[in-house]
Amino acid sequence: xxxxxxxxxxxxxxxxxxxxxxxxxxxxxxxxxxxxxxxxxxxxxxxxxxxxxxxxxxxxxxxxxxxxxxxxxxxxxxxxxxxxxxxxxxxxxxxxx
Numbered sequence: 095x096x097x098x099x100x101x102x103x104x105x106x107x108x109x110x111x112x113x114x115x116x117x118x119x120x121x122x123x124x125x126x127x128x129x130x131x132x133x134x135x136x137x138x139x140x141x142x143x144x145x146x147x148x149x150x151x152x153x154x155x156x157x158x159x160x161x162x163x164x165x166x167x168x169x170x171x172x173x174x175x176x177x178x179x180x181x182x183x184x185x186x187x188x189x190x191x
Contacts, residue, residue, distance in 0.1 A: 097175075099141070099143075099172070099175055099176055099177045100142070100176040101138050101142055101176070102178045104180050106180065110183075111182055114130065114166065114182065114184075115130070115131075130166075133162050133166075137160055137162045137168060141170065141177050146158070148160040148161065154169050154180070156171055157169050157170060157171045158171070158172070162182070165184060165186055167183045168183075
């Protein structure tokens with residue numbers, strides 16, 4: 095049986111997620127917002143079971159870059175039995191991949 099890692103969100107990652115949700119609600123619809131939240135939940139489940147699924151980052155030392163959506167990447171760090179999501183990046187404005 096695979097052990098699950100606990101997922102922890104930093105204040106910054108929560109704030110970035112809130113900004114994305116606000117943007118979706120303002121410019122799109124509740125359906126797109128729900129779809130985004132579903133993608134985040136799927137991402138959490140994936141990294142909690144397989145934390146090394148996504149590639150290591152050269153810009154953020156000791157971290158990994160997890161693709162949540164083609165426009166959204168999560169920067170996370172694996173700690174002892176937990177995963178810390180440090181921030182959420184908008185791929186349309188970030189250049190590191």
